[in-house]
Amino acid sequence: MAKDHYFDITAKLDMMEMKNAVIMAQKELKTRFDFKGVVAEIKLNEAGKVLSLSSSSEDKVDALKDILISKLIKRDISGKSLEEVKTEGISGGNTKIIYKIVDSIEKDEAKEIVKAIKAMKIKVTPSIQGDEVRVTGKKIDDLQAVMTEVKTLDLKAPLVFGNFK
Numbered sequence: 001m002a003k004d005h006y007f008d009i010t011a012k013l014d015m016m017e018m019k020n021a022v023i024m025a026q027k028e029l030k031t032r033f034d035f036k037g038v039v040a041e042i043k044l045n046e047a048g049k050v051l052s053l054s055s056s057s058e059d060k061v062d063a064l065k066d067i068l069i070s071k072l073i074k075r076d077i078s079g080k081s082l083e084e085v086k087t088e089g090i091s092g093g094n095t096k097i098i099y100k101i102v103d104s105i106e107k108d109e110a111k112e113i114v115k116a117i118k119a120m121k122i123k124v125t126p127s128i129q130g131d132e133v134r135v136t137g138k139k140i141d142d143l144q145a146v147m148t149e150v151k152t153l154d155l156k157a158p159l160v161f162g163n164f165k
Contacts, residue, residue, distance in 0.1 A: 005143055006136040007164040009113060009150060011157035013081055013103035015046055021071040028067055039094060040064060054096040061095050078158030104131040105157045116153055117146055
């Protein structure tokens with residue numbers, strides 16, 4: 001009798017790697033010539049899962065974001081893990097952008113994943129379990145085809161495939 005295989009689709013984020021990326025971005029910020037004498041700050045609130053960038057102009061904040069994204073990518077964290085919440089002007093004509101750290105799949109996105117898997121019409125069973133989607137099937141090839149298909153979906157959450165058994 002054939003054994004069922006499965007894998008989980010999640011959006012888990014390694015907060016330690018996120019913290020390390022922020023630290024490396026802050027170090028680069030101190031050495032960059034274009035930020036000499038300019039107020040620029042990257043703050044991570046791990047408990048609130050919020051990241052804020054602030055500087056003297058919108059161009060400088062965009063440069064801060066580019067620095068941070070490059071450090072995240074080097075640590076295998078998707079740029080999709082940051083969702084912009086709001087941009088605001090703060091004292092002294094400075095600009096601040098606040099990002100929410102996305103580390104879970106929302107219900108709507110989970111339903112969209114399940115719908116896309118069912119539309120493939122292969123013998124696998126997707127099920128939503130909290131903030132993850134478990135896909136079960138008899139053939140490993142079918143599960144790998146599902147992974148490939150799900151990667152093509154345009155979702156907000158950075159997807160992680162794990163527990164492949």
